[in-house]
Amino acid sequence: MAGPLSGVRIVEMGGIGPGPFAAMMLADSGADILRIERPGANPNESSSMMRNRRRVTVDVKSPDGLEAIKRLVAEADGLIEGFRPGAMERLGLGPDVLLQLNPKLVYGRMTGWGQTGPYASAAGHDINYIAISGALHAVGRRGAAPVAPPALIGDFGGGGMMLAFSMCAALLNAAKTGKGEVIDCAMSDGSGVLMTAFHEGLARGSWIDERGANVVDSGAHYYDAYETADGAFVSIGAIEPQFYATLRKLTGLDADPAFEAQNDRGQWPALKDKVAALFKTKTRAEWCDLLEYTDACFAPVLSLTEAPEHPHAKARGSFVTVDGVAQPAPAPRYAHAQLDTPRACEQVALQDAHWRR
Known part of the structure; x- marks a missing residue:
């Protein structure tokens, strides 16, 4: 594989969600990753996130399987696992064992609650991890219940991307010092880190600890998604005064002096009603003709099917088709x-599971 991580070798213990996503990011950037699958695993499970690597089926509970993994780990730079705390230790593949075998190994552990703490042994999913971190509280409309977002904040942002980042940091340190690392990556911790800016705003008084009451959480009339005449949606995010002025000019809202009170929170509900009524006067395509590619901070709200077909995505090659499945292309660019x-x-046989040279 080409990329800045070319030559980095990582064993990935088969799992779902954030672990495979972290491995995908590393593999996209050139790491040579061998995914260890349990016998009977569904080969199509998370196939998009399993791109750019090889996989081998191993019975990790058998002596031969255990030795095969240890052989791979002995020459690897890193390992990723996403089991409950203690599971790898019970298999005889805990960090104490593997770092004795390979002192430079970076051992990445991905869990929801972390390796320690009262919740550590409990089951959970994205919604639970972001609930306890404070992130879920912030998602939703004012006066309404929290809205469960797709598993972006916990699984993939606070989990997979955090693990990929920490693997890279620890690999750099191991290359410099010769000393490996054990990473305790918890989605509850990571989703909390994603909320850092809002904790700062809360401390300074610029963020209200209430859903839908702030600029960037649908509270403001100039930062939200609005329905159009054809039942589609568009987004606006004209925060800065110059962009807000552009939005007003292009939509005709500059004729209404009420909109001069951009940041008067008391006026936001009434102004939002006016903006909502305005956007229902044209179709999404008509609003795109008027506002796309301007400084009004505008974009159509596209479905998963529509997104790959947008001119900007096509111009940048933002989507690719792999094995018949359309999916986002590797990012960022270098x-x-x-x-x-x-x-x-690529499925390989156990006897062929070795590191590329």
Whole structure:
């Protein structure tokens, strides 16, 4: 694989959600990743997130399987696992064992609650992890119940991306010092880190600890999604005064002096009603003709089917098709390092499971 992580070798213990996502990010950037699958695992499970790597079926409870994994780990740079605390230890593959075998190993552990704490052994999912971190409280309309978002905040943002980042940081340190690391990556912790700016705002008095009452959480009339005449939706995010002025000018809202009170929170509900009524006067396509590619901070709200077809996505090659499945292309881009075109996960036999040279 081409990319800035070319030459980095990582064992991925098969799992779902944030672990495979972290491995996908590392593999997209060139890491050589071998995914260990349990016998009977569904080969199509999370196939998009399993791109750019090889997988091998191993019975980790058998002596031969255990030795095969240890052989791979002995020459690896890292390992990713997403089991409950204690599961890898019971298999004989805990960090104490594997770091004795390979002192430079970066051992990445992905869980919902972390390796320690009162919740550590409890089951959970994204909604639970972001609930306890304070993130879920902030998602939703004013005066309404919290809204469960797609598993972006806990699983993929606070979990998978956090693990990929920490793996890279620890790999850099291991290369410098020769000392490996054990990473305790918890989605409850990571989703809390994603809320750092809002904790700062709360401390300074610029953020209200209430859903839908702030600028960037649908409280403001100039930062929200609005329905159009054809039942579609558009988004506006004209926070800065110059962008707000552009939005008003292009939509005709500059004729209404009420909109001069941009940041008067008391006026937001009434102004929002006016903006909602305005956007229902045209179709999404008509609003795009008027506002796209301007400084009004506007974009149509696209479905998963529509997003790959947008001109901006096509111009940047933001989506690719791998093994017949349309999916986002690797990101971010590098100025010098060239990334390979994503490929489907390759099944290999245990006797062929070795590191590329």
